[in-house]
Amino acid sequence: MSDAEALDAYSRVVSTVAATVSPHVASVSLGRGGGSAVVFDSEHHKVHLLTNAHVVGEQRAGRATFTDGTEAGFRVVGTDPLSDLAVLAVEGGHGELPPSATLGNADELIVGQLVVAIGSPLGFSGSVTAGVVSALGRALPVTQGRAARVIEDVIQTDAALNPGNSGGALADSAGRVVGINTAVAGFGLGLAVPVNPTTRRIIDTLLVEGRVRRAYLGVVGVPGPLPDDVAERTGQPAGLRVVEVVSGGPAARAGLRRGDLVLTVGRKRVADAQGIQRQLFAEVIGTPLAVTVLRNGAMVDVFATPTELAG
Template sequence: MEVFENLSASSRLPEEPLDAYSRVISGVAGKLGPAVVAVSGRRRRAGGSGVIIGSDGTVVTNSHVVRGLRQRGGGSLEVALSDGRSASAEVLGDDPPSDLAVVRFEAEGEVPVAPLGEASGLKVGQLVVAIGAPLGFQQSVTAGVVSALGRSLRGPRGGRTIENVIQTDAAINPGNSGGPLADATGRVVGINTAMIGGAQGIGFAVPVSAAFRRVIFSLVTEGRVRRAYLGVMVQTRPGGGAGVENVAPNGPADVAGVRPGDVIVGFNGKEVRSSDDLLSLLDAAAVGRDAGLRVLRGGRELTLSVRPQELPQE
C-alpha cells in the first residue's frame, strides 16, 4: 500500500467504541474531574490538589498541603478550577492527625461538587482512579487498583501515625496530595495523601469514612478537631477488634494496664470492631472521663478503667 493511500485510508476509519475498562476511567474523569482543583500559594507557588464538596466553594485537601504553603508563602492560598477560573481561598481548619484540611473560596456562579462514597465497602483488587495536579499538571488522571486496606502511615515530617489508609498502585506523585481517589462510579472514597519516594506503584489515601465525615464537619464548624487520646497504636484485626501494636509510656492506656498484643473490643460500653470504631469513639466527650476498656488477652476478656486525655493540637 502506498504511503499516501495509507494516510488517506487512516483518516476515514470509523470511530471505534471504547473498551469497558476505558469507558469506566473516562466516565470517572468526566464526572469527577470538574470538581478537582489545584491548590497553590502566592504567585502560583506549587502546592497540591483538592476536591470541591460544597456548592459554597468548600474544598477538602491535605493538612500537609495547607501547612506547607503557609510556611513557604504566608497565609494566602489560591485554587484553580478545571474551567480555568481561579480564586483566593481561606483555610477553615486543618487536622494533622488525619492529614485533612478544609479551605473555602468565593464561588462565582455554580461550581461542580464531587459526590462522596464510602471506603468501608472497598475490596483489594478493586479499580480506583486518582485525579489531581501532580507536579503542576492539572487534571491528570491515573488508574489502578486497591492494593491493600487498613494500612498505617506515618504522617508528614515524622508526624503521628494515620490509621486505616488505602494503599493503591494508581500513580500518586507530588502535587496529587489532597486530590480524590474515586471508585468506578466516580464517588470519592479517599483523599490522596502520600507516596513512597523511590518506589513504583505505592501510594496512599485517607479513606472516606464516618471518622472522615466527623473530621470535616468539625473543621468546617469549629476550625479544629478535639480528640481524646489513649496512647496506643492500633490495627484492625481480621477477626474484629483493634489490635494494640504498641503503648506509649505513661499514657492513659499504659496507666490502665493495656499491653502490646491486646485486642480492644469495647470502649465506654460500645463495641469496637475495628481501629476506625475506636478512633470514632475517642471524641471530645471522652476527654478526662473514666471509661471501661474491654480487651482480649490470651483468650480472656478483661475490663480495664481508662481516662483518656485530650490529644494535643501539635
C-alpha cells in the first residue's frame, strides 16, 4: 500500500467514526461553565447523557445542544467525583433527540490503537481530533470532599483535547465509545475515563441512586511480582505490594502490614489497585472480606471489614 493509499484509509476510518459518533455528542452549558456530553441511554421517552463530574460541578440543570442544532434542557441525575462521571437526563417533549451511542469496552484497548475524540472544545461543537492510545492504566489525581484521591486506569491519548472537550467521546475505529474525555494533562497529552464494566456499574448506580457509595479499606499499594514458586503454585504472576496502611483504618485493624503482598481480596485475585477498587462498593460496607497476603514467604489470611468512604 502506498503512502497516499494508507493516508486515504486512515482518513476514511476517522471520517466514518466522526459521522457515526458526532450526532450522539452534545455541547452542554451549566451556569458559567460547560463542556460536552454523550448520549448513552434513550429508553422510555427519556434521554440520558454521560459527562464529567467536574463539568457539572455544583450545578443541577443546564442545556444541551446537539450537532444538528437541536437544543434541550436537562437535569443532573447524579455525579461521582471519584470516577469524574456524571449522568444527565433530558425529559421528553424536546423534539427528535439522537439515540444512544454504542458503548465499547476500554479493557480491550491496546497501546498504539487508533482513537477519535469528539466534543466541543472552546465552544466549537462537533469538533473531531484523532490520535492513538499513548498509554493505559494511568492515574489521574482528583479531589473528593477534603481528600485527594486518584482515578485509576485512565486512558492516555495524543488526540488533541482542549477546554470544552471534557465530557465528550473517545471512540475506537469501530465507532464505539471507549472513554469519556476528562482532562488536558499537558501539550499533546489528553486523558479519558475508561468505559468498562467497572464504570458501567458506576453509571447504573448513578441512574438509580444519584450517587455512588463506596467501601474503604485504608491501604495503598503498587503492583508487585510474586516469587516464582508462589506464582507457579497459585497460577498468579503478581499481587499488590502494600506501601501504606492508614492508621486506624479497616486494613490496619485487620492486621495488614506495610510490605505485605496482597494476592486476593474477597477470594478474588488482585494484581493492582483497580483489582481492589472493583470490589469496594456499597454491598461490602460492614461485611468482613477475606484478604490473603504473602508475608515473609508464608500465606496469611486476615479479615478486613470495610467502612463507608466519606465524601
